[in-house]
Amino acid sequence: MHHPRAMKRLKIGVLGSGKGSNFRAILAEISAGRLAADPVLVMSDVASAGILDLGRLAGIPTHLIVESAFRTRLSPGVEQGVVDRLREAGADLVVLAGYMRLVKPVLLDAFPRRVINIHPSLLPAFPGLEAWRQALDAGVLTTGCTVHFVDAGMDTGEIIARAEVPVLPGDTAESLHARIQVEEHRIYPAVVARFASGELP
Ligand code: GRF
Numbered sequence: 001m002h003h004p005r006a007m008k009r010l011k012i013g014v015l016g017s018g019k020g021s022n023f024r025a026i027l028a029e030i031s032a033g034r035l036a037a038d039p040v041l042v043m044s045d046v047a048s049a050g051i052l053d054l055g056r057l058a059g060i061p062t063h064l065i066v067e068s069a070f071r072t073r074l075s076p077g078v079e080q081g082v083v084d085r086l087r088e089a090g091a092d093l094v095v096l097a098g099y100m101r102l103v104k105p106v107l108l109d110a111f112p113r114r115v116i117n118i119h120p121s122l123l124p125a126f127p128g129l130e131a132w133r134q135a136l137d138a139g140v141l142t143t144g145c146t147v148h149f150v151d152a153g154m155d156t157g158e159i160i161a162r163a164e165v166p167v168l169p170g171d172t173a174e175s176l177h178a179r180i181q182v183e184e185h186r187i188y189p190a191v192v193a194r195f196a197s198g199e200l201p
Pocket residue numbers: 016017018019020021022023097098099118119120145181184
């Protein structure tokens with residue numbers, strides 16, 4: 001059937017190591033008809049990761065990445081396998097959603113300016129692990145989250161969008177992270193929508 005507004009939808013490959021709440025937020029925007037994207041593959045390096053369950057529930061192909069040599073990155077051969085699967089699935093954009101390893105040139109060179117990440121601080125402040133706890137320990141009054149292009153560094157790529165979040169009196173690491181995640185779930189789907197509309201990259 002002819003649809004006058006039919007447009008090519010963005011195919012996204014998703015990588016995550018955790019519960020996948022950012023992926024859930026992206027799925028919700030798609031379901032609501034506000035995001036012209038389709039997840040074509042969900043991959044995780046953690047067998048028990050909630051993000052794999054979300055993918056299965058949504059009927060999206062999932063894949064467990066098995067890496068035995070390294071903890072903070074993938075071996076080149078394993079990362080090449082990830083690239084091959086993303087290509088076979090036809091992914092246009094690679095969305096890191098709580099993926100806890102560094103991405104190396106094998107993947108980055110295969111998807112130039114097509115790998116994005118969300119980080120729970122106002123980069124360039126507080127790169128690395130548990131950025132919300134770093135912000136709390138540093139005593140800043142404002143932190144937030146950042147969506148950025150991924151490069152070979154740790155949370156160093158070009159910034160696409162940021163949202164500020166206040167640190168409130170009495171905040172714990174958990175309460176602050178939860179407040180940051182509310183903003184993550186708003187800005188990450190919004191950035192993916194900018195790729196879907198062709199505004200990025
Ligand atoms: C988020 O805080 C994100 O900023 C960081 O990892 C966490 C992932 O959370 N990169 P979720 O798995 O999307 O719930």
